[in-house]
Amino acid sequence: MNKMPETVTNKFIELFAVLHNATDDLKMAGAEAYLIGDFSRVDVITNTCLKLQALEAELKSTVNNFDAKYTARTEKPSFYKKDSSRTRKQGSLLKVTVTGKVIEESTIKETFVKTLRVFGLERVAKLNKVVSSVPLLARTPVDGYQNQRRCDGWYITTHVNMFTAKTVLEEIGRQLNMPVKVEFIER
Numbered sequence: 001m002n003k004m005p006e007t008v009t010n011k012f013i014e015l016f017a018v019l020h021n022a023t024d025d026l027k028m029a030g031a032e033a034y035l036i037g038d039f040s041r042v043d044v045i046t047n048t049c050l051k052l053q054a055l056e057a058e059l060k061s062t063v064n065n066f067d068a069k070y071t072a073r074t075e076k077p078s079f080y081k082k083d084s085s086r087t088r089k090q091g092s093l094l095k096v097t098v099t100g101k102v103i104e105e106s107t108i109k110e111t112f113v114k115t116l117r118v119f120g121l122e123r124v125a126k127l128n129k130v131v132s133s134v135p136l137l138a139r140t141p142v143d144g145y146q147n148q149r150r151c152d153g154w155y156i157t158t159h160v161n162m163f164t165a166k167t168v169l170e171e172i173g174r175q176l177n178m179p180v181k182v183e184f185i186e187r
Contacts, residue, residue, distance in 0.1 A: 012063055013133075019056045023049055060143060092162055096169060097181040104185070109158045112165045113149060119172055121154050127175055131168060132159045 030045040094111040095104040098118045105111040116124055121137060129136035132147070134157045141148050147159035160168065166182040173180030 012059070015059070016056065019052055019059075023052050023056075026052070064144065092184040092186055094162055094165055095183040095185050097179075097183075098173065099178055108160065108162050108165055109149070112158065112160055112169070113151060113156055115169055116156060116172075117151065119176060119178065121152055121156075123176055124172055125154065127172060129168060129172065131157045131164065134159070136168070 026045050026049040030042050030049065033039075033041040033045060092108075093104065093106075094108045095102065096111060096115045097103070098115060101118060103111055103114050103118065105114055116137075125137040127136075134142050134148075136157050138148075138155045138157075139153070141150075141155045142157075147157060148155040149158050150156075162184055166184075169182055170180055
């Protein structure tokens with residue numbers, strides 16, 4: 001077995017979600033105990049919370065080590081020549097019109113982020129959108145995921161191609177009842 005099966009990966013994702021929820025519940029219980037002055041309970045809750053966080057970190061480390069070993073074995077050696085007949089045209093730009101305002105930046109990522117800001121990051125966050133199996137907007141960065149940009153107190157997942165960006169922006173526009181027009185422009 002070289003690669004972790006999808007069902008195992010999904011179960012790990014579920015496990016991490018449950019661990020996060022349990023940790024959050026413990027933090028809330030600790031805050032309540034602190035407010036009523038039960039400091040022995042606060043101590044017990046804090047220790048339990050730290051143990052859950054350590055368990056989560058150890059599980060993530062194990063999963064990452066498994067993935068690293070797999071990718072190390074499957075990467076092509078660097079001595080392979082690139083296909084000289086392969087041509088690649090320069091990418092397109094994204095032009096978005098939201099409620100009469102035109103947004104067109106030098107990259108798809110920048111246009112995407114600026115459009116989300118026009119929608120209102122708080123409003124978009126309430127929609128709970130997911131891109132590349134990662135929340136579109138989150139208050140904290142997703143561990144190990146590097147395609148997130150910090151903006152106005154939010155971490156925005158920017159791992160989008162032009163078609164994904166178009167789909168997500170149009171969907172958000174529909175859900176927020178804001179007219180959106182997304183166009184591709186050749187460079």
